[in-house]
Amino acid sequence: MIRDTSAQDRLIEPAPGRRRKLLLIGGVAAVLVAGVLAWPGLQRMVSTNASVSETRLSIAEVERGPFVRDVAGEGKVVAANAPTLYAANGGTVTLRVHAGDKVAKGQVLAEIDSPELAARLAQERSNAEAMRAELMRAQVEARQQNAALQRDWENATIDLKTAQNDLDRQTQAFKAGAAASMQVDHARDTLEKARLTLAHANAGRGLKEDALKFEVQSKQAALERQQSLVKDLQRQVAELQLRSPVEGQVGQLLVAERATVAKDAQLLTVIDLSALEVQMQVAESFARDLAIGMPGEISGGGRAWRGLISSVSPEVVNGEVAARLRFDGEPPDQLRQNQRLSVRVLLDRRDNVLTVRRGGFADEGGGAHAYVLREGMAERVPVRLGARSLDKIEVLDGLKPGDKVIVSGAEAFNGAPRVAISR
Incomplete structure (x- = not known):
């Protein structure tokens, strides 16, 4: 084995004062590093009025694109046309259809039995027949009187001609000495009388003809007036049969079968x-x-x-x-x-419109401000909003594409100008 130098090494103990100095320097350095790392957060905490969790907020991005406003x-x-049928007169109703039945235009849907109206129609018809007979009688009398007037006028014409001939004879006889002047004067007076009689017959004939004409016209007008009344009653009787004004379907029956109704009562509807x-x-x-x-x-x-x-x-x-x-x-x-x-x-x-998702921020404070999320901070900025659709709002001023807007939940900010958003 190769021997190491551990036998030659000697541990040197540091001085007590120097060790405490090194520990103090290290602690200060650690505090400074931590302060630097935490400075942005501390800065936000100092410069804001509140802090709200992002999970409580709804955030939308401002976009530019098509804008569609619609109502769904x-x-x-x-039914655009659903007429209601009314009773044209009082009486008893007989229904010919049921609710839901399909009907054609002009089909009878109900009938009203009105004895009073039927009796009145019969009475007025009788009056019309009587007036027609009176008119015919007046026309016959007018023809008879016209014939008598014609006869009188023709007789007066003949008398005038006879008187003229007699005057001519008497005048010739007087010239021949066969007649006296008295006879000529008498014939002349007779002619004048015949001439006056013819003139009166002619004038009376014209006046009587006019009077007879007016009498006939008066009875004719009375008859026409009565006939109009009969036609109106016939119309009212025909309206007792209620017919469908359109082709469609019976909607509601507003009365029961064989019910007695008054005039103008609602009976049924047609769709x-x-x-x-x-x-x-x-x-x-x-x-x-x-x-x-x-x-x-x-x-x-x-x-x-x-x-x-x-x-x-x-x-x-x-x-x-x-x-x-x-x-x-x-x-x-x-x-x-x-x-x-x-x-x-x-x-x-419209196309190329700046929009943001619709939210409660547009109603708070009249929609004059919005909170924009920037670097973890919600800043309150003035905005001007335009038209609104079901899901979007037009942005006229104050925002740009890409801005992240807090569209709901901003009521927790209490109107603060800057709010820290925590994750």
Whole structure:
């Protein structure tokens, strides 16, 4: 074996004062190293007002891309045309259909038995027949009197001609010395009298003809007025048979069989299945953006159809507004009233828009501030937000792409300008 030098080595003990100095220097150095390593955390703790765990927060990244604003919800099928039939007159109702029956346009759905209206129609018809007889009698009398007037006028014409001939004879005889002048004067007076009689007959004939004409016209007008009354009663009687105004389906029967109803009472409803719409409830915040003609999508049962907004209710009920969509094109088959369908309405679509996921931060303080996560710190920065969709909010100012925004949970910060976020 080769011997080592352990026999020649000698341990030298350090001096007691020097050992304590080395230990003190090492401790100070360790403290300085620990302080340097912990300085960022200490700095954050000193410069912030609070510290919140990241697990309590919801963070979203600001992005630039397409922005789609739409409203989605559940809608129900309603009939755009669902007329209600009313009783045209009081009486007893006899129903010819049942609820749910398919009916054709013009088909009789119910009948009303109104004895009072039937009796009145019969009475007015009788009055019309009596007036027609009076008119015919007046026409006959007018023809008779016209014939008598014609006869008197013709006799007066003949008398005038006879008187003229007699005057001519007497004048010739007087010239021949066979007649006295007295006879000529008498013949001249007779001619003048015949001329006056003819003039009076002619004038009286015209006046009497006018009077007879007015009498006949008056009776004719009375008859026409009575006939109009009869036609109106016939219309009312015909309306006692309630016919379907559209082709569709019987909705509800509002009265029982053989029930006695008053005038204008509701009897039943008819649903026009060819004019169905879908009604949805929209939150009041989106209602101001809805307009007639906006495109939408209606889906159900694995199928989808295009739709257009046809009407928007002007009234807000429980914070919601009712909007209706009609099918763009032929409506689908086998739809039923009150059937549930999914509805989506496109409000706006734009490209290259700065957006962030929607959250509670947009409602806190009017959406004027947001907390941005930077190097473990949540900093409160002023922002300006724009339009909102179901899942995104447009960012107009204050943020840039890539910023991480605390979209919910920031209420724990109590409005502090800077908050430390612990993992």
